[in-house]
Amino acid sequence: MWKGLKECFTIVKTDPDVRCVILAGRGRIFTAGLDLKQAQSEGLVSDDKADIARIGYYHRIKVLELQDCISAIEQCDKPVIALIHSGCFGAGVDLATACDIRFCTQDAFFTVKEVDIGIAADVGTLQRLPKVVGNDSWVRDLAYTARKAGADEALKFGLVSKVFENREEGLAKSIGVASEIASKSPVAVIGTKHVLNFSRDHSVREGLEYNALWSALMHHTEDIPKAVMSFMTKKKPIFSKL
Numbered sequence: 001m002w003k004g005l006k007e008c009f010t011i012v013k014t015d016p017d018v019r020c021v022i023l024a025g026r027g028r029i030f031t032a033g034l035d036l037k038q039a040q041s042e043g044l045v046s047d048d049k050a051d052i053a054r055i056g057y058y059h060r061i062k063v064l065e066l067q068d069c070i071s072a073i074e075q076c077d078k079p080v081i082a083l084i085h086s087g088c089f090g091a092g093v094d095l096a097t098a099c100d101i102r103f104c105t106q107d108a109f110f111t112v113k114e115v116d117i118g119i120a121a122d123v124g125t126l127q128r129l130p131k132v133v134g135n136d137s138w139v140r141d142l143a144y145t146a147r148k149a150g151a152d153e154a155l156k157f158g159l160v161s162k163v164f165e166n167r168e169e170g171l172a173k174s175i176g177v178a179s180e181i182a183s184k185s186p187v188a189v190i191g192t193k194h195v196l197n198f199s200r201d202h203s204v205r206e207g208l209e210y211n212a213l214w215s216a217l218m219h220h221t222e223d224i225p226k227a228v229m230s231f232m233t234k235k236k237p238i239f240s241k242l
Contacts, residue, residue, distance in 0.1 A: 002069040005095075009072040009080075016241035019182035019189070021076070022174050023099060024083040024167075030108070031092035063122055070124045073098040074197065077190045079181055083174045084108045084160070085167040094121065097128035100193065101177070102160040105170050109148040110159065116146045131200055133158045185223035186242040191215075 012018050025031060073080050073095065082099035084092070090113040096102055112129075114121040121143065130139045138157050142149055151163045164170035181189060191214055199207030223239050230237035 002066055006069040006072040009076040012078055013076045018078055019186055020178040021078055021080045022083060022171075022178050023073070023080055023095070024171060024174070025085060029087035029089075030084045031095065032087065032089050066123045070094050070098050074128075077193065079178075079189060079193060081174050081178055083167070083170045084110070085170065087111075089113045090121070091123060093129065094124040096159075097132050098124055103162045103164065103170055103174055104151050104154060104160045105164050105167050106151050107166075108151045108154070108160075108163075110142070110154055111146055111148045112143045113146050115144065129159075183236070185221070185227060185237075185239045187218055187221045187223050187239075188227075190242065191218050 009021075012021055070091075079100040080098075081101045081103065082096045084096055084102065084104040086105070086107055086109075088096060088104075088108060088110045090111070093110055093112055096110075112121055112125055114125075120126065126139075126143065129142075130136055133139065135157055141147070149157075149159070151160070154160045155163050162173070164173055195207070195211050195214055198210045202210070223237075226237045226239060229235075
């Protein structure tokens with residue numbers, strides 16, 4: 001699943017026919033998180049008899065690979081909408097926080113479960129969740145206790161921006177948002193994602209400088225006169241693939 005996730009978003013990133021992605025679960029829950037049996041078979045669970053230095057060396061490599069799989073979502077040029085229903089355990093929170101927009105259903109709950117299996121979350125939650133919600137105390141509450149945070153709490157603290165009654169409604173609304181994004185200039189949408197991501201991790205001054213450099217290049221596009229003409233004529237613009 002991990003490698004497939006990275007491969008998928010690597011392809012999506014450069015596919016001109018894709019302008020937005022919806023990430024949703026098809027099963028009873030959104031995701032149960034890390035498969036512990038698979039983790040043990042791949043050396044992510046320590047063998048007490050193994051040499052500590054050697055197992056540590058390869059464990060680090062494996063964790064970095066898993067981190068790259070989740071980061072592929074964030075690094076994808078196209079906006080990614082996550083629709084979470086029912087349970088979102090452990091690695092599911094890593095995955096959700098790497099997405100651009102998060103919606104959930106009324107029965108959804110989130111749990112940073114890693115502390116219950118004796119580890120600190122290590123593929124993105126502890127780095128991204130504080131930036132997503134902007135409330136360090138709430139993040140620590142979840143990460144230290146592994147308690148469940150329901151849909152209303154997730155909405156209150158900004159982990160999600162909308163809560164829907166059920167998965168069917170959520171999927172329909174997500175498709176609506178994705179279609180609206182897809183109708184915009186791909187140059188403008190991709191540029192907005194790049195600048196937002198850069199600015200989140202840098203100072204305001206650095207973000208503005210990056211924004212100016214990006215604009216100096218990307219403002220030389222046919223999409224601007226198309227958008228202006230659309231505004232003046234009240235006709236929907238049709239933007240070329242990127």
